[in-house]
Amino acid sequence: MVPLLLPQRLNPPLQCPSTPGCIVADAGRKGAGLFAARDDQRVIAHPQTTSRAALCAPQFLAWAADLRHADDMVLFFEEIALSYPLLGDEPRFRIWAQKTVLLCASQDPERAAEFAAWMKGPRIFRLWGWRAKQRILQDGKRTG
Numbered sequence: 001m002v003p004l005l006l007p008q009r010l011n012p013p014l015q016c017p018s019t020p021g022c023i024v025a026d027a028g029r030k031g032a033g034l035f036a037a038r039d040d041q042r043v044i045a046h047p048q049t050t051s052r053a054a055l056c057a058p059q060f061l062a063w064a065a066d067l068r069h070a071d072d073m074v075l076f077f078e079e080i081a082l083s084y085p086l087l088g089d090e091p092r093f094r095i096w097a098q099k100t101v102l103l104c105a106s107q108d109p110e111r112a113a114e115f116a117a118w119m120k121g122p123r124i125f126r127l128w129g130w131r132a133k134q135r136i137l138q139d140g141k142r143t144g
Contacts, residue, residue: 070107077103081115088129090122097122 063069081096097115104112118125 078111078115085118085122085125085128086131088132093122094119 063075077096077100081093081100084090084093084096097119101112101115101119104115122128
């Protein structure tokens, strides 16, 4: 799962209800100081991505700044694929997940298997439709 930057004033620090192991980290802990943290942002990271979340930065910037990562690292496809479950968009998730599986098959078979499993039942994704649910809650607070 990709770390999510959320404006705190719209979504106060939280733990996602579907993942008891979620951690909320202060955005100020961005390693290598790639970009300035705003006080109103927090990073939500999930246990299965603790190593990537430890970077506390969007994966693209972390990859770009760290030459230890391979030039053909597939993280861009992963980020696109992982955005669609949060939106609850199964058709687009399947398209990008399939591309991720094909590209990860040789360099990261575990990750390919993980995406292949998600493709069998995308709604098992822990945060399926999370952004859509947050929008509904947000709209309810505005009108209520």
